[in-house]
Amino acid sequence: MMSTSFLHPCLRRMLSDRGGNFGIMTAIMAPVLLGAAGLAIDYSNMALSQRQLQESTDSAALAAATALASGKVADEAAAKTLAKDFVVGQMTNYAGTASASAIRNATNVDITTSTSSTSKSYSVTVATSYRLGLTPFMNLLGHSTIDISTTSSTTSGTSQTRSALSMELVLDQSGSMGYDTNTCAQYKKNGTTCKTYVVKIDALKQASASLFDALDKADPQHTLVRTGVISYSNGLLRDWTNKVTSVSAMDWGTTKSRDYVTTLSPDGGTDATEPMQLADDTIKKNANSTDAESVAHQKKGNSKVDRFIILMTDGEMTGNSNTWNKDKDQSVRDKCDAAKTDGITLFTVAFMAPDKGKSLLQYCASPGGNYYEAETMEKLVADFESIAQTATKAATLLTN
Structure with a gap:
């Protein structure tokens, strides 16, 4: 009988051999x-x-x-x-x-x-x-x-972060405003010769209407724009009881101001001192924002209000005389300075005015191209429209 004992060591070595495990594990993993x-x-x-x-x-x-x-x-x-x-x-x-x-x-x-x-x-x-x-x-x-x-x-x-505005128009209705412009109102039958010319006061009415139209377009709901008119000759006009009759009080929109301007008629001398003082007092802001304009705008929710005065004349400061008066001219300059100090922007318009009148209005205008000079009705209308556009542009800021 053959012995198998020699196989035992071989079997033990085979069973204990780990060779090939890595390959198997790699294949699995x-x-x-x-x-x-x-x-x-x-x-x-x-x-x-x-x-x-x-x-x-x-x-x-x-x-x-x-x-x-x-x-x-x-x-x-x-x-x-x-x-x-x-x-x-x-x-x-x-x-x-x-x-x-x-x-x-x-x-x-x-x-x-x-x-x-x-x-x-x-x-x-x-x-x-x-x-x-x-x-x-x-x-x-x-x-x-x-x-x-x-x-x-x-x-x-x-x-539209709109700052609202309050605007006073200080308009000259002195006697010289009854003079003709160079704009023809009616031609003769030949169609080439002018029969009648537009007078200055009517040109002013048309220019004011164009300004009011532009303001209404910018504020159709009348919640942002307030206007008033102060007309003058030798100061404010008064009746026999000394009551001032040449003021259309500040109000929303332009309706009352527009209606008042249509009633203007030329008469008297020229002195803008008193009306400029009144315009400043009417629309300037006080320290506590309790002035009439601030209160009115607050009721509409307007927290920021720009304030403007338009000073217009066709002449020079003469008072009731026909001669330029240096003191009256200086007095108006002082009122303009006061208004600027009060934070009011001044637009000035010289309409067919003499040199001393132009000099005054150039001085009074706020910096930045706010002085206007018109020698024709057409230019006056364009100037008033430009003022309205400038004022309403300043009052509307678009923010993204």
């Missing part, structure tokens, strides 16, 4: 390791793509809202197109042009417009998604793509 590597790579790609997509929708929403607020696009449809173009334009830099159509189709833009009496705002929301291809490693786990989505919202608009 390979899919897991490859999946983990793929997951790490794809996670990094997803994070990058998510950030790129978020930046694209953020930029698109902001661009669309800003374009609407600034008027760079005509309507909401154009703003939506702009937003989609923005997303596609940015994402094709990362995802390639082949993805452009899919990204555009997946992008939705919602716009909400909010309007109030003083503002208009646009809320824009941009939402999109993008199918990101995964690495081959993830295919082993059954995933070839993943959807990434983002949403961005922003609001932009125009807020």
Whole structure:
């Protein structure tokens, strides 16, 4: 009988041999390791793509809202197109042009417009998604793509931060305002020779009407603009009881001021001292904002009020004489200085005035091109319109 004892050591060595275990374990762990590597790579790609997509929708929403607020696009449809173009334009830099159509189709833009009496705002929301291809490693786990989505919202608009205004018109109705201008009112039958000319006071009425029209256009609801008129010859006009009759008190809008100007008739000398003092006293702001104009505007919710005086003359300061009076001229200059010190902006208009009258009004005008000089009715009308536009432009600030 053959002995088998010699096999025992061989069997023990075979059973205790660990050679080949690494290969077996590698074979078992390979899919897991490859999946983990793929997951790490794809996670990094997803994070990058998510950030790129978020930046694209953020930029698109902001661009669309800003374009609407600034008027760079005509309507909401154009703003939506702009937003989609923005997303596609940015994402094709990362995802390639082949993805452009899919990204555009997946992008939705919602716009909400909010309007109030003083503002208009646009809320824009941009939402999109993008199918990101995964690495081959993830295919082993059954995933070839993943959807990434983002949403961005922003609001932009125009807020008409309006500072309201109070304006006093200080208008010359002295005797010289009855003189003719060089504008023909009526021609003779031959059509070339002027029969009658427009007189200065009528030119002033037309110019004032153009100013009132511009103010009404800027403030159709009459909640921001207050106007008043003080007319003068040798100071304020008074009746036989010494009651002042040449003032149309400050009021909302222009109706009362407009009506008063139509009643003006030329008479007397020229001295603007008293009316300038009254205009300053009427509209200047006091330290506690308890003056009449501040209180009136506060009731309408107007916290900021610009104050203006328009001083107009066709002559020079003579008082009741026909000769320029140096003291009266200086007195008016002093009143102009006081009004400026009180924070009032002075517009001055010299209408067919002599040199001393022009010199006075040049001095009185606030800096910045607020002196106007008209030698014709047409220029006077244009100047008054310009004053209204300047005043209302200062009173409206658009903020995004």
